Amino acid sequence: MPGEPVTLTIDDKEVTVPKGTLIIRAAEQVGIEVPRFCDHPYLAPAGACRQCYVQVEGQAKLQTSCTVPVAPGMVVRTQNTSEAARQAQVANLEFLLLNHPLDCPICDRGGECPLQDQALAFGPGESRFIDAKRVFPKPVPLSPLVGLDRERCILCARCTRFCDEISGDRFLELFARSAGERVSIAAGEDFRSPFSGNTIQICPVGALTATPYRFVARPFDLTSGDSVCQHCSAGCNVRVDVRRGEVVRVLARENPDVNDAWICDKGRFAYRHADAPGRITTPLIRDRGLEPASFGEVLPWLAERCRTGRVAFLTGGRLMDEDYYALSKLARTVIRTNDLDHRRAFHGGLAEVVAAAAVTDRERSVTYADIEHAPVILLAGLDAEQEVPILHLRIRKAAAHGAKVFVVHPRRTRLYDVAEHLPTRPGHEVFVLDRIREGVDDGSFEARAAAALRSAGAQGIVLAGERLAEHPLAADLALAIASKIGSRFCYVTRRANDRGALGAGVHPSLLPGGRRFGVAGERAEVEAVWGPIMASEDGRDAQQILQACADRSVDVLFVIGADPLRDHPDAVLARRALANVATLVVQSVELGGLEPFASVFLPAAPAVEKDGHLTDWEGRWQRIRPVRDALGISRPDWEIFAGLAAAMGSDLGFETLEELHEEMASLFVPRVMPERPNVWAGAGAPQWLDDLTLFTYPLLVDEGTLSDRADELKAALEEPAFAEMHPVDAEKRGLVDGVGVRLTTAAGDATVPLRVTDHVAAGSVFVPFNQPGLAANTLLSGRSTASVTVEAVADVESAASAVPDAALATGPPA
């Protein structure tokens, strides 16, 4: 919240800024740049580099403009109008350059280096230093992603301050003192933080460099485009750099409304998917032995089968809003079915409907700004650090401002140092949430959370992760809490554009804008724009669709930007479904594991080649533009759908993106929201079952297709598969940390090393969803949880890779 306005003069220019603004920021407002290194708008002032000296009238000593807030009537003179300030800046640059090596010709930072730029603009022309510079071995790998060149470091401490203030992953620290001071990791404790790459971007010199980008390109080699990251629903703004047509780097783009100045390491370092060898840029058709064909050949072939057979659609979460909208319309008006789904296992109930409807309604959305200023935040069913990392950083920011954060989750999250966690067995969240909704007063976690939310009123926030929706009532219960107390509520979906898919109605019972197919009035609103909707009843969800494929009661299955073999929480069913369905259409950037089953491949363009919108978890639309032309004859998905409609003798009603937008705009208008439940029968008390519940969710760095060939990222942050179990359960079964265990569920079994830790709730066993060594969906039967038995395995080998040496992204042991 801005303070009262303060007026001051800088270099004889008058400027008015909110109270509390630093002089250096105020100067920027009137186009005056004061040189600086340690100052960063998103980090607390340090005053370490001493570069930003200005003269303040009435002060005998020069002042660092990055640490002093403005005062009414202050008269400031920068290097432009004060010789003393200018001389001090020159002297300071002389000091900085004293030990700086002449690495510019080989330094990655050259050409985009604040030290180079500022030395040229504000520094001395030549060096008077004739003694020997300090030299060190270089580069020192801090992790497989980040290299440190000590000689170049000017000890501005931006990197260590980022780790301390923003990510909380304090692996980078300053060691020693005086001229021997250095940025370092502790030997054997890698810089294993999912946010490590940000330190590279904020380093004002070439001391921290990205290993994947080392010696790859010069800034003038690159063409760049602004885009939005598609790895999760955080909606981070990025800049994509392309060299000779190949994506070589991704940087964070500043957006204070969304990602501040940060992106996570996955967004930064997993960019090779679009250029992977497996990428296919022409249609393929099996009848011709999966040889390249043209759309002109393939679409009519496909259209024929769609006309005569029963069709269903499964998508992933990374298509654009426009793609989903076109699909939603194609399915209902041309194919005549409601058998389409983008989800895997979570059915969010009313919460989902609310989320779908709120896509256009900013008033009812929860935004990053709301999070940052919230006094109380309750999270349920969400591991933000792993699932929506930049949201995690924003929650940390709120906590740093004094927010009380409560987390209901079966596994401890990386918010552990700033939030209260209640390790809750999967399925039992309902009971916890019910107690919070009731407002119990027994000194428990629930009591504290309830009291805090009450006192926060409309500024409190309840975030429900999509996994909460595993239990049919849980997400709605979270919604009920918010309704009762008056807090803001958000159903947080994980993948880049799950929210957009929801909003567009890629859903068996939802139409665009959260309108329910089963409610006549709402359906009519859509038909007013689309014309008659040919589907006659609610559709089937993903699980049912796959079942129908397995039973051969679906003839044509479209799998669009998805990989059910690995992602659907029932691997056996997925395999049978893909094997049995008569025609499998794979529409994606690559074929991957679906190759043996595909009848047709339609080449879709990846995000870097598309123009359209993504909707982040807030419900915010953000435009992405193509960074390069589409390769081969791959096309945006919506164009392919339009082509298919035409091949079927129909017409989706738009041929250009503008026309599509116009049509979407008419449907995505703020509407009256569906009623929220405020009557609750009570969930009762949990039954403690003797067996264990297996639960799973994807960790940030895994074997997902979008992380293809991100080798350095995986070397730094990917872990081989493991299982986690609470000591109480382990003891009962005679299991110890590090042994290999066999997990057996109704769907199958797997062998992984065991970690015994109190970071998981008793009664539950965690396995990550998609790590090397285990595709967890082979243990599932349609939900992301399953009953499981765990027993030791005599196999010595499996015990080999148990607990890794270095601390995890989830933090060092408590």
Place this chain on the structure above:
Amino acid sequence: MPLLYLAQSVEGSVTREALREIGALLGITTAEVEAVASFYTMFRLRPTGTHVISVCTNLACKLRGAEAVFEAAHEASGVAHGAERSDDGLFTLHEEECLGVCDFAPAVQINFCNHDNLTPERMRELVAGLRAGEVPSPARGPAFDSFKTASRALAGLEEVTSA
């Protein structure tokens, strides 16, 4: 900080394992521990001799001949210039900054016990005595017979008796 003194009182220096253990104990990263340990001169992170000899060569002591005392210490202890310790592992020797004994300069600390008004000859005597297993009496306070023992006292684990 007391934990770091404790670690070196047991192992003779602050080892990598000690850093890790302290981090685990306090719920912080090893880097955070090492950041603190490496800042201060009295925490030794490298292999250290049984006895640590600190010779002040700051101005007041220098004016009274500390440099000669320092040279004598080098010769007598066998610690080469720039080396961490003597080959026999008995001594670590370093130049120190003002020890606060300017009134009895040149000042030396052996295992943080004060020896005042040193001369090169007296320095050689002290080192010879240490080599022979003697514990020299300091000018003030009790003698600590090794760096480890002194570190233990620094960790606050020495018994405090009434004067």
Place this chain on the structure above:
Amino acid sequence: MSLRFEPRLTRDWGDPSVIGLEGYVAKGGYQGLSKALAMTDADIVEVVKSSGLRGRGGAGFPAGMKWGFVPRDTGKPTYVVVNFDESEPGTCNNRELVERDPHRLLEGMAIAALAIGCETAYLYVRGEYLWQSIVLERAIAEAYATGHLGPDVQGSGKRVDAVLHRGAGAYICGEETALLNSLEGLRGQPRLRPPFPAVEGLFASPTVINNVETLMNVPDILVRGAEWFRELGTEKSPGTKMVTVSGKVERPGNFEVPLGTPFRSVLEELAGGVLDGRTLKAWTPGGSSTPMLTAEHVDVGLDYESLAEAGSMLGTAAIMVMDDTDCVVDCATRMVRFYAHESCGKCTPCREGSWWATRVLERLEEGQGLAADLPIMHDLGTNLLFRAFCALADGTASVINSSLQHFPDEYEAHVRLGGCPLKVEHLEEVLA
């Protein structure tokens, strides 16, 4: 100014029994504390303010005023922190004060605690003062045993606890905010101000940090009154000051003198004059961080104002004496090397500037100096003064600026002769 006066801080130095609590009490100890317990916090602050007692650690800031800055309505606890990190080269008076009269420090600390409503006081002792820290620990134990410290001080129902913390070898931890960071278990790097420690200090709570000598003046002020305190010293610098004299003098030592005493009296009457009858060349009035002065200044009074007028500072009143056989460049090199070693590394000018200055000075002293080095040294002196995050660099600048100012020929001689004029053998041959 007469050197005959009633000793205050050193009053009981001839009586080792005061080291123990019984002896201390027998000599009137802990009566100041009793008085303070019967006063309001505000009144305690008032009497110390009226006394004009200035911080003895170097800054000279009025102690009572510092205590008065502490807000009492923040809901947070307040803290007294005793700065026993004494590391300024040439200074060792705190050491001897604590060795000989530890209870007086505890009493002063307890009174300060009462003045600001502090229930837990911290003593930060430099690591190298191991013996002195043990002396304090024993005194603290005695004080607890007899109720002068603890949950019920002298039966008043008020609590004053004392926690002793040892440093580990870092001069910078004598700087207030660096000390606080060190006390909190962090690297001893100074903090940004504002917020000032009085408002947000230890554990982000209002804190007063006082020097040992400052606090040891407090019990007498409570017992004998502010007026009595002002009977010695000068108008603006009342009271007595411990002075350490070291270097080329006959009798190095710690001496108590009324503020304002001319340096000559201290040098000749207390320290026995320059060693071996040689000639005074240069002297630091307040430790190496204060600009050095010359024989020209021998009659300057040792107080804050007079020394400032002479172009230097009182600092810790640690006088190091150099004679005509000492090379100023050599001495300056060693002093600057100290700052380079002790720099915390946080800010550019101190870290790089003191490192560079050391390199240049070493070259000059070894005979590798060039004419271009002199303007570099001048610039370093200018660019280090008031340009750094904290005052450590100002100490470096003091050495460089004052040595250049008073002994420019020595520097030039080093360049011209390719070596130190006082070390070059066969100087006559070189000059010929």
